[in-house]
Amino acid sequence: MTDQPYQNAEDVKGLQQHIMVLTGEEKRTVSQIIDRLPPLDIRRVDNETLNCVQVAAQNLPARLVKHLVRFRREPNDYGVLMFRNLPTDTDLPPTPEDGGRSREKSSFVSEYNLLLFLLFLGEPIAYEDEKQGLLIQNICPVKGQEKRQENTSSHYLNYHTEDGFHPHRPDHLALIGLRSDHEGVARTLTASIRQVLHDIPSTAISLLRQPLYRLFPSSSFNMGKDDYSVYLPVLSGSWLEPQMCVHFSSMTATRRDAKWALDTLRKALTQVGIGFHINPGDLLIIDNRLVAHARSSFQPKYDGKDRWLQRIFTVVDFHQSSFSRGRGQHVCSPLYADNTRKMVWDKPGVIQID
Numbered sequence: 001m002t003d004q005p006y007q008n009a010e011d012v013k014g015l016q017q018h019i020m021v022l023t024g025e026e027k028r029t030v031s032q033i034i035d036r037l038p039p040l041d042i043r044r045v046d047n048e049t050l051n052c053v054q055v056a057a058q059n060l061p062a063r064l065v066k067h068l069v070r071f072r073r074e075p076n077d078y079g080v081l082m083f084r085n086l087p088t089d090t091d092l093p094p095t096p097e098d099g100g101r102s103r104e105k106s107s108f109v110s111e112y113n114l115l116l117f118l119l120f121l122g123e124p125i126a127y128e129d130e131k132q133g134l135l136i137q138n139i140c141p142v143k144g145q146e147k148r149q150e151n152t153s154s155h156y157l158n159y160h161t162e163d164g165f166h167p168h169r170p171d172h173l174a175l176i177g178l179r180s181d182h183e184g185v186a187r188t189l190t191a192s193i194r195q196v197l198h199d200i201p202s203t204a205i206s207l208l209r210q211p212l213y214r215l216f217p218s219s220s221f222n223m224g225k226d227d228y229s230v231y232l233p234v235l236s237g238s239w240l241e242p243q244m245c246v247h248f249s250s251m252t253a254t255r256r257d258a259k260w261a262l263d264t265l266r267k268a269l270t271q272v273g274i275g276f277h278i279n280p281g282d283l284l285i286i287d288n289r290l291v292a293h294a295r296s297s298f299q300p301k302y303d304g305k306d307r308w309l310q311r312i313f314t315v316v317d318f319h320q321s322s323f324s325r326g327r328g329q330h331v332c333s334p335l336y337a338d339n340t341r342k343m344v345w346d347k348p349g350v351i352q353i354d
């Protein structure tokens with residue numbers, strides 16, 4: 001799959017007000033908050049830990065908090081919010097080879113940045129089938145998986161809604177940079193439905209609002225292709241400000257006209273793609289209900305110094321997934337065990353087919 005064109009985030013005029021570069025003083029304040037927090041057991045980020053972080057987050061600089069609370073209530077048309085120049089871990093161990101937990105990482109600045117900022121947007125959520133159910137996950141290239149349509153790849157990763165096939169998919173996802181790729185060419189790409197809606201014919205929009213699309217889980221969820229898929233519309237909710245759920249590699253249309261509509265959307269989205277360089281200490285927050293994201297290709301060396309991001313997911317309505325989680329837990333049951341999978345798309349604004 002070849003890379004798609006994108007515009008550098010710095011060159012998109014209306015976006016600059018949603019990219020905050022922390023001042024020296026703001027960075028020091030965040031650093032001091034993190035210094036006072038206890039060491040983190042990444043396998044057990046429990047409610048007590050989250051409570052403690054959320055109380056500490058009340059001391060974040062007001063300018064940053066203002067952007068977070070506004071983004072939660074009223075996302076901008078790009079569906080993204082970025083903070084640059086956050087404090088970083090001074091002694092970073094090698095990039096995990098398998099994309100799993102780093103056993104050697106002994107400071108938790110990146111993890112605490114993610115928690116401090118994202119707790120303003122919702123409740124963290126994770127999936128037992130994915131990345132060992134960790135609430136904070138490592139995103140790094142894995143040898144042998146270069147071409148997979150997964151976060152472990154290094155070839156072009158196509159536009160997708162995160163875990164769009166999952167009944168409890170994230171409302172927001174956030175990526176923080178720990179290490180850049182060797183050549184500094186990797187870009188996380190975003191494209192929001194709000195950037196393109198007005199350019200798409202109503203014929204296509206009305207097809208995209210019907211459950212004429214099948215979405216297959218990513219291979220990390222260990223489900224057979226015919227074993228599980230959901231029929232769903234690509235667009236739902238408000239006519240003027242719809243939500244979008246899409247995947248340009250693992251979504252198929254069940255009819256010729258529906259395929260045309262999906263292709264029309266794909267072309268429109270890829271034309272407005274924005275490329276973010278996530279440097280160490282940069283945090284990109286994406287509204288997963290509005291935005292499809294992708295990643296440009298890059299060249300890993302598997303030398304311990306490869307690109308390394310960390311990721312967290314949050315949901316606004318945590319209770320909606322309670323059936324799938326144990327008491328006080330944030331990790332959803334495996335998809336093969338989740339009997340909420342037979343989704344009924346009877347939300348207002350979704351046109352049902354006969």
Ligand SMILES: O=C(O)CCC(=O)C(=O)O
Pocket residue numbers: 139151157162175187188189293294295309311
């Ligand atoms: O590597 C990236 O920039 C993003 C990968 C991705 O799609 C994800 O982590 O969800």
Ligand SMILES: [Fe+2]
Pocket residue numbers: 151160161162293
């Ligand atoms: Fe993704």
